[in-house]
Amino acid sequence: MTDTASPKKRVDVAAAVITQPNGSVLLGQRAPGTFYPGYWEFPGGKVEPGEDPRAALIRELDEELGITVDTCWPWLIREHDYEHANVRLHFFEVPEWTGDINDHVxxxxxxxxxxxxxxxxxxxxxxxxxxxxxxxxxxGITDAAHMGVDAQLEALDRALARGLKLVQIRDSSLDTRPRERLAHSIVQRCHAAGALALVNGDADLARRTDAHGLHLPARQLMACGTRPDFEWVGASCHTRAELEHCAKLGLDYAVLGHVNATPSHPSSPSLGWAGFTPLTQWLPMPVFAIGGVSLEHMSAARAAGAHGVAGIRGSWA
Known part of the structure; x- marks a missing residue:
């Protein structure tokens, strides 16, 4: 007679990334008598049968912390195999709530x-x-080929001064030496401002300039069998298959678009937010929205499941 192990149960959990304006997030320490006592976690709890994860999160935060959720943005979904169950976590960012936090669990x-x-x-x-x-x-995605190098650097300085913290150095149409000089200047400015700088499509240039990471165009992404050896790696995507390949490689983010019509693609069909959301569901990494979006669209982007917005023009206005 052959013994067969019982399959692990699947548990869906809604988890809240409760944020303050300074960027800090709320964590809770698991109490004695629970699984992993003493470990720290994001507040939330089990999704009940027939319950929507967002509704579960709102209920759990009321029960656990005594707060009412005012704004709740879908973010990531990750799975983890524990000894007792396979847990699928639905992460939401909660930047606004009502009530005083009083922990009960x-x-x-x-x-x-x-x-x-x-x-x-x-x-x-x-x-x-x-x-x-x-x-x-x-x-912010550089556009020195159209703006001019001096204008791009001036716009970058203004953006860094107002708080921009992530720059993708594109400008692949520039000749090799001008692009390298530009990349060195941008990386130096980003280091000084505490911002991340990633080079598009050229791993050697990223290393020579001491950039923080590499951004892969879609064609390079799909040719990759393993994650490039950088602290930060992301990619441009246009399809669900490309997004899933990002997830398979363990990349840190994806950029998906275009969401709205843009001057560079005036006749290409756009996704719209209704098309963006289903493409990004059930992914473990953050996804930026690109194409006719700017900071003015941040709330709409977050509500649609985007981590944020990426722009070739919007960041430099």
Missing amino acids: HAALAWEHPERFSVAPMLPANGPILKALRLPHEM
């Missing part, structure tokens, strides 16, 4: 900034999203 609460977490250990399923929390919500 955790041993302790702590506000922690993603750049300098001081509590440990993190619950295994929650740990991988800590890096995603460090990813800014706006990506």
